[in-house]
Amino acid sequence: MNKTLKQLHEEIKSGSLTIEALVESCRKTINEKDGDIHALLGIYSDELINAEISHAKEMFAKGTATTLTGIPIVLKDNILVKGERATGGSKILENYTATYNATVVEKLRDAGAILFGRANMDEFAMGGSTENSAYGVTKNPHDTTRVAGGSSGGSAAVVAYGGVPVALGSDTGGSIREPASFCGIVGLKTTYGRVSRYGVMALGSSLDQIGPFGKSVSDVEEVYKVIAGYDKNDSTSLGKITDNRDKIAENTNEMRKIIGVPRAFIERDGIDAEVLKNFNESIEKLKNSGYEIKDVNIEHLEKALAVYYIIVPAEVSSNLARYDGIRYGLSHPGETSIQSYFESRTAGFGAEVRRRILIGTYVLSSGYYDSYYNKANLVKEMLKKEFVRVFKDVDIIATPTSPIPAFKIGEKSQDPLAMYLADIFTVPVNIVGVPAISIPSGKTEGSLPLGIQFISPHMREDMLFTIGYDFEKLG
Ligand code: GLN
Numbered sequence: 001m002n003k004t005l006k007q008l009h010e011e012i013k014s015g016s017l018t019i020e021a022l023v024e025s026c027r028k029t030i031n032e033k034d035g036d037i038h039a040l041l042g043i044y045s046d047e048l049i050n051a052e053i054s055h056a057k058e059m060f061a062k063g064t065a066t067t068l069t070g071i072p073i074v075l076k077d078n079i080l081v082k083g084e085r086a087t088g089g090s091k092i093l094e095n096y097t098a099t100y101n102a103t104v105v106e107k108l109r110d111a112g113a114i115l116f117g118r119a120n121m122d123e124f125a126m127g128g129s130t131e132n133s134a135y136g137v138t139k140n141p142h143d144t145t146r147v148a149g150g151s152s153g154g155s156a157a158v159v160a161y162g163g164v165p166v167a168l169g170s171d172t173g174g175s176i177r178e179p180a181s182f183c184g185i186v187g188l189k190t191t192y193g194r195v196s197r198y199g200v201m202a203l204g205s206s207l208d209q210i211g212p213f214g215k216s217v218s219d220v221e222e223v224y225k226v227i228a229g230y231d232k233n234d235s236t237s238l239g240k241i242t243d244n245r246d247k248i249a250e251n252t253n254e255m256r257k258i259i260g261v262p263r264a265f266i267e268r269d270g271i272d273a274e275v276l277k278n279f280n281e282s283i284e285k286l287k288n289s290g291y292e293i294k295d296v297n298i299e300h301l302e303k304a305l306a307v308y309y310i311i312v313p314a315e316v317s318s319n320l321a322r323y324d325g326i327r328y329g330l331s332h333p334g335e336t337s338i339q340s341y342f343e344s345r346t347a348g349f350g351a352e353v354r355r356r357i358l359i360g361t362y363v364l365s366s367g368y369y370d371s372y373y374n375k376a377n378l379v380k381e382m383l384k385k386e387f388v389r390v391f392k393d394v395d396i397i398a399t400p401t402s403p404i405p406a407f408k409i410g411e412k413s414q415d416p417l418a419m420y421l422a423d424i425f426t427v428p429v430n431i432v433g434v435p436a437i438s439i440p441s442g443k444t445e446g447s448l449p450l451g452i453q454f455i456s457p458h459m460r461e462d463m464l465f466t467i468g469y470d471f472e473k474l475g
Pocket of ligand 1: 126
């Protein structure tokens with residue numbers, strides 16, 4: 001599956017490829033590869049897929065087809081599709097069937113996409129390796145002894161091995177960009193509020209965003225254009241529509257082609273030597289192609305990780321209170337309802353989820369709220385101001401996506417702090433709410449993919465696509 005969405009679209013339009021044949025070839029690749037990789041938790045029902053195929057064919061017949069019409073897409077298993085299962089990677093939702101569609105699902109369907117299957121993920125999107133899934137780990141298609149990254153590891157892996165052309169993930173602290181970089185594909189985290197969160201299982205509601213994976217910047221942009229936009233069902237949805245390409249083309253004229261590199265922050269203990277070398281080479285290539293490179297100092301940047309690991313657990317402890325074993329999901333009856341609540345949650349949640357609920361409950365408790373949660377939010381505001389200041393001088397901030405390439409399965413699963421440190425470059429982006437993209441930047445000597453992260457100001461996804469296309473051309 002190395003064709004772009006635009007190429008597939010032309011082939012379907014000309015009749016040289018049928019939608020049925022495309023869907024069948026995806027099924028075949030998945031059947032061949034997924035037994036080993038375990039990117040998927042399930043394929044949607046035949047009833048759903050067949051109805052989507054008919055709808056897509058109708059759109060072609062009527063001349064209303066979009067670039068996504070007839071294109072199979074996989075969704076991370078925290079995105080709801082009515083009548084289909086959705087587990088969030090958790091045992092507590094093992095038997096849950098969604099009762100409504102997420103807004104992104106409605107949008108993809110209107111565009112004629114074929115919603116194809118559910119991707120494996122860390123439980124409720126907490127993790128960076130998909131090892132926290134209650135349904136087993138997803139392996140990296142480039143080296144099956146290593147993780148695919150996380151928490152959207154399944155979405156990244158299925159695109160990387162060619163099971164489907166594109167997939168959706170969610171990114172609260174790096175969960176699209178990190179697995180994209182580990183699997184050698186492109187992943188986009190949009191401006192906070194750009195894509196509706198309605199119908200997505202909440203992790204950290206003030207940070208969560210859905211975004212696309214693809215093999216090229218162009219494929220990611222095509223999916224972005226379909227899923228972005230205002231939604232009255234999401235109170236944090238942004239109203240301004242700048243997602244039409246004509247407007248974006250106007251905007252690109254303003255791009256000064258200046259890249260800021262927070263050197264002191266990047267060249268830190270713990271960064272892998274090959275990652276640093278590859279990053280420096282990428283920056284050199286951009287410089288030779290006409291970009292100006294500036295060293296920037298972003299104050300408080302190193303505090304973002306600590307802020308994140310206060311805000312997320314706090315929001316987790318409140319968001320996950322709904323899984324009480326009474327209304328839906330796994331239920332362990334106890335003698336009293338409080339006992340039933342304890343038992344269902346102990347049986348249903350994995351270790352990382354319980355750890356975050358405990359930390360979150362602690363940081364929100366009376367007496368600690370001011371010293372932790374409020375303080376974290378103050379630092380968040382300071383960081384936002386810092387980014388506004390830095391973006392006066394540069395258009396783009398560049399960092400490696402991850403300080404390390406894909407690690408071995410089991411290597412960090414017993415060491416939460418080591419796992420959290422892998423998010424050092426991605427987390428600040430969510431704290432500030434700006435968009436960022438991870439693009440493949442080469443490989444290690446051992447053939448593991450590496451990625452570069454480009455960050456732009458709020459609502460300037462267009463700049464990420466512009467630099468993304470430029471970077472892709474540099475090879
Ligand atoms: N690895 C980060 C975490 O564990 C990011 C998760 C995410 O973006 N969903 O929270």
